[in-house]
Amino acid sequence: MSDYDGNFMDDLSPLSSPNIRGLIAMLDQNNNDRNPISETFPETNLSTNPQSEQRSGCLRESLAARRGFDIPPLEIGSISPFANSFRNPILVPSPILVISPGFHSPLLQSPNIFSNSSSQIIPPCPIPNGAPPEMVQISSAGDQTMIIPNNNHPQGGSDDIPTEESFYITSHDSNACPIGAPLIPSSYSEVVVETDVMNHISLENGGEEDDMDREYNHEKDKVEDHNVVVEPSSRKKRKMVVSNMMGVTRQNGTDMVIIQVESEEDHPDDGFRWRKYGQKVVTGNANPRSYYRCTYTGCKVTKHVERSAASMMLVVATYDGIHEHAPPPERIKKSGTKNQSGSSMSQDPSNQTLGLGRPHYSSSASQLFPSALAPQLDMTQFHLSGLSKLPSLPVNKNHERKIGHVIPDGTEVFKVIWEQLFG
DNA sequence: CGACTTTGACCAGCGC
DNA sequence: GCGCTGGTCAAAGTCG
Numbered sequence: 001m002s003d004y005d006g007n008f009m010d011d012l013s014p015l016s017s018p019n020i021r022g023l024i025a026m027l028d029q030n031n032n033d034r035n036p037i038s039e040t041f042p043e044t045n046l047s048t049n050p051q052s053e054q055r056s057g058c059l060r061e062s063l064a065a066r067r068g069f070d071i072p073p074l075e076i077g078s079i080s081p082f083a084n085s086f087r088n089p090i091l092v093p094s095p096i097l098v099i100s101p102g103f104h105s106p107l108l109q110s111p112n113i114f115s116n117s118s119s120q121i122i123p124p125c126p127i128p129n130g131a132p133p134e135m136v137q138i139s140s141a142g143d144q145t146m147i148i149p150n151n152n153h154p155q156g157g158s159d160d161i162p163t164e165e166s167f168y169i170t171s172h173d174s175n176a177c178p179i180g181a182p183l184i185p186s187s188y189s190e191v192v193v194e195t196d197v198m199n200h201i202s203l204e205n206g207g208e209e210d211d212m213d214r215e216y217n218h219e220k221d222k223v224e225d226h227n228v229v230v231e232p233s234s235r236k237k238r239k240m241v242v243s244n245m246m247g248v249t250r251q252n253g254t255d256m257v258i259i260q261v262e263s264e265e266d267h268p269d270d271g272f273r274w275r276k277y278g279q280k281v282v283t284g285n286a287n288p289r290s291y292y293r294c295t296y297t298g299c300k301v302t303k304h305v306e307r308s309a310a311s312m313m314l315v316v317a318t319y320d321g322i323h324e325h326a327p328p329p330e331r332i333k334k335s336g337t338k339n340q341s342g343s344s345m346s347q348d349p350s351n352q353t354l355g356l357g358r359p360h361y362s363s364s365a366s367q368l369f370p371s372a373l374a375p376q377l378d379m380t381q382f383h384l385s386g387l388s389k390l391p392s393l394p395v396n397k398n399h400e401r402k403i404g405h406v407i408p409d410g411t412e413v414f415k416v417i418w419e420q421l422f423g
Numbered sequence: 424c425g426a427c428t429t430t431g432a433c434c435a436g437c438g439c
Numbered sequence: 440g441c442g443c444t445g446g447t448c449a450a451a452g453t454c455g
Contacts (some may be wrong), residue, residue, distance in 0.1 A: 276428055278447055291446070295426085304446085 257319040266290065267305050268315055271327040274303065282308070285309035296325050 261268060267276075267290065274292035281288045287307035294301040301321035306313035 022442065056445090069447085273426095275426080277449090279428090279430075279447095280447095281443065283443090290428095295449095 036343045065354070133381070256321075259317045259319065261315055262313045263310075264313070266307065266315065270317070271299075272296070272323060273328055282306070287312070292322075294323065296328075297324070299323060299325060383402070 096367065259270075267274075273295040275295045276290055276292050278291035280291070281290050285306060285308075287309065289302045289304050289306035292302065294303075299321075301318055301323050303319040305315060305317045308316050
């Protein structure tokens with residue numbers, strides 16, 4: 001037990017940045033009932049409207065050129081644990097952020113950093129296995145969100161927190177070379193789908209409307225008709241706002257975080273230990289939902305995991321609560337040798353237990369989630385851990401998509417992102 | 424024996 | 440109030 005208590009309070013350096021503080025303050029400050037996604041980016045476009053894509057693609061290039069940096073295409077490579085989870089680094093069903101080894105950013109760590117709605121700063125919970133969140137949408141007291149997905153467009157203020165209540169770095173490269181269909185979780189009472197226009201948030205600091213802003217607004221007007229809000233029939237209390245982007249989403253005003261990741265495992269590991277306490281088939285999804293509770297004494301974090309009704313390859317994990325403890329240290333240790341024993345399930349699909357019997361414990365499953373909620377290794381550690389050596393497994397052909405572009409080095413992408421956000 | 428899953432039953436919120 | 444549904448409980452079973 002005691003060794004479970006890691007001291008993750010030590011590294012608060014990321015939060016010592018005034019910019020980050022400002023961000024958190026901003027997020028906490030703005031607590032109204034607006035949907036930051038739909039308001040900030042009302043151009044929600046679920047469709048794969050070719051015209052829209054074409055426009056946004058051109059716009060993206062234009063913006064990139066004007067900003068003086070390239071917008072490299074995405075690489076779904078072996079450098080990411082998520083990429084590993086995809087089994088096939090080349091064929092992916094959805095835009096996934098891949099961060100090259102060596103890049104370590106607190107912002108890309110657990111959204112716990114921003115999680116407390118009462119403006120208390122929760123210490124960063126380093127990425128357990130160095131697994132970078134593919135996308136992080138962070139909101140605090142209200143519905144403010146910050147998404148740091150995989151698109152390569154640094155967005156948001158360059159010198160300070162953008163004036164927008166939310167700023168996004170989208171993961172959905174849905175313009176010229178769409179590599180993934182919008183993700184529409186089936187069981188959410190409210191789903192707001194974001195697409196192209198999110199790619200075109202001004203990089204300018206402050207509220208000044210420069211040429212790019214005007215261009216963006218113009219673009220925005222053009223695609224506004226494509227807004228899509230899906231409202232499934234769920235009538236449960238919780239209201240979720242989810243982007244179409246695979247990744248991490250924080251629910252309005254709660255500590256609920258939704259993580260979507262493609263995995264062949266029903267319960268991809270996230271660095272913490274969980275005990276399953278229930279399973280239920282929910283409406284709108286033939287795949288059963290499993291309920292887990294953190295086994296750490298006193299920790300009230302729960303989560304439920306289910307396969308997306310839209311895609312069997314997609315696992316949607318909804319975390320409720322925030323770990324205020326470190327993940328089990330042995331898990332960290334294991335991460336280094338994960339490939340040897342810990343991820344046998346990944347290596348041998350036949351080991352997967354979907355029915356009765358004792359399946360692999362969550363603690364021994366391969367670590368796929370970015371651990372929004374946890375893990376403690378930085379990306380360098382992760383990269384060195386050998387996880388990237390996980391063998392590629394067959395990918396559901398139904399979800400195969402060729403990646404049109406390849407990012408030469410994801411590290412550079414996030415350096416740019418980071419600099420734009422907090423530089 | 425501890426840790427964990429399974430699974431039917433139970434409870435509570437919500438809509439009609 | 441009733442029924443539906445999601446979430447939880449707890450006893451039984453599995454596994455190392």
